[in-house]
Amino acid sequence: MWWMRIKALIIKEFLALLRDPRGRAVLIGPPIIQLFVFAYAATLEVTNVDIMVLNRDAGSWGQELLHRIEGAPTFRTVTHAQGPEAVRDAIDTQRVIAAVQIGPSFSRDIEAGLPTDIEVILDGRKSNAPQIVGGYLYAIVTGLAADTPAGRRSASAGIDIVPLNWFNPNLIYQWFMVPNLIASIALVIGLIVTALSIARERELGTLDQLMVSPLRTSEIILGKLTPPMIIGLFNITLYILAAVFFFEVPLRGSLLFLYGGAFLYLAAVVGVGLFISAIAMTQQQAILGAFLFMVPAMLLSGFATPIDNMPTWLQPITLINPLRYFLVIVNGVFLRDLPIGEVVKNAVPLALIAVGTLSAAAWLFRRRLE
Incomplete structure (x- = not known):
């Protein structure tokens, strides 16, 4: 059965990722450390x-x-x-x-x-x-x-201005930063893990063995994308728990909306990672390709500067950036109980990006094998 073949490939991918103790530490330890360090260090507040x-x-x-x-x-x-x-x-x-x-x-x-x-x-x-x-x-x-x-x-003749800050009345900067970090760190981990997938097989010489197996190209792609998405959802769950119970960021919206957006977001990120992995001949090239995508994605997402403040010729490029849409979902779910209409408005572009990147990765992977 086809699903048994995919299951075997998924197990094989998990074993390749988790059998090395140092690999396990890289997947879990650094993301948690980054969340806590960046939540305090990455701030636009000016003190001292x-x-x-x-x-x-x-x-x-x-x-x-x-x-x-x-x-x-x-x-x-x-x-x-x-x-x-x-x-x-x-x-x-x-x-x-x-x-x-x-x-x-x-x-x-x-x-x-x-x-x-x-x-x-x-x-x-x-x-x-x-x-x-x-x-x-x-x-x-x-x-x-x-x-x-x-x-x-x-x-007595003047006008008193009384500011009311909705959603974050005390202007606690971590309420803004931690949800953004959830999306950004998930991008880093998901992209790097996926980008190394096919490149590792090619570098170790096991890609030829994989191709002579009964697996079809679509099944290989599905087996390759499932483990990074599971790892990404696991890390996002840890981040949500840390945000709510440690940083005390309010979770006002629906977890169903948040995880639905996270699923589509990770699918889009994994698609980009598989595309990079299909191009790269070595793991070093895959890592460089991942960073080549990550830096512009961060800068063009609205994480640090509003997209509306960017030049008009640059703003259309942000439309193909999955981080842009997931930031709206994760911030909205945490701070303002994002309505379903806004969730759908940002989920549809994520789904289109996921379909496009996964299709391009499958096509390129098939072409590289011809």
């Missing part, structure tokens, strides 16, 4: 920042602003500069990420309600951190201005 303040104002409001900056939990050290040269040197040598210069008439102007300036010098060699630090400093200065007599007099 070193800044410098040059206060040339002798009034009370200049001192009050200095005290508020020193009391902010975001800043690790606040160094007092003696002159503009010290500020320039600190920025040039990257000892501080930002410097604040308080003018000599700051207290007099702010007390009288007159326009006044605070000069904030940011280290533009870094990417997002200086802009975020500048936002922190702006919030501190704005709060100080509201507490002055002139600020209190104009408060």
Whole structure:
């Protein structure tokens, strides 16, 4: 029976993956370590920042602003500069990420309600951190201005803006990062394990033995893709348990939707891995091919930067990226109880990508054997 032949191939694939103790450790240990390390390290929050303040104002409001900056939990050290040269040197040598210069008439102007300036010098060699630090400093200065007599007099005519953060009211960064890591690490593991599959057979010389067996090409492809998908679903289950019970990320949506999307996502990833494996002649080439796909997939998925912010000519390329769609599903299921319409909207492209990549992998595998 055909299913007995596929079962034998699946068992053979599991034995090849799991008989080596080091191989077992690679499949389970590093993904868990990556989840815990990246959940804390991969963050866009800016904390423990070193800044410098040059206060040339002798009034009370200049001192009050200095005290508020020193009391902010975001800043690790606040160094007092003696002159503009010290500020320039600190920025040039990257000892501080930002410097604040308080003018000599700051207290007099702010007390009288007159326009006044605070000069904030940011280290533009870094990417997002200086802009975020500048936002922190702006919030501190704005709060100080509201507490002055002139600020209190104009408060009655002002408009208070009260932000309400839906789905993540306390802006806990791990609530955003951990679901994204579930999808990203599953991509890495599934792609590498699958990419090594056929390349390992070819390198060890066992591919010819596999081809003279009664297995058809479609059965070989099915037997090759099943173990990585089972391993991927097992790892995703571990990630979900860690997200809910360790990181305390709320799981507001349906597990059925999450696992349905994960199944289609892994099928698409495995299809890409089999395509790479069919091209590669050695395991080293397979690993290089996997990384050649992974890096653009990460950058074009919306993981770090929104897709809408990308150039218009680049955005259509993201439509063939399976990580893009699964990120929407996993984030939506965890944080906002994603409705079935949104799940289907992102599951259909995953299914199309899976069909396309698996068909291309089967076609290329058959051509390479002719």
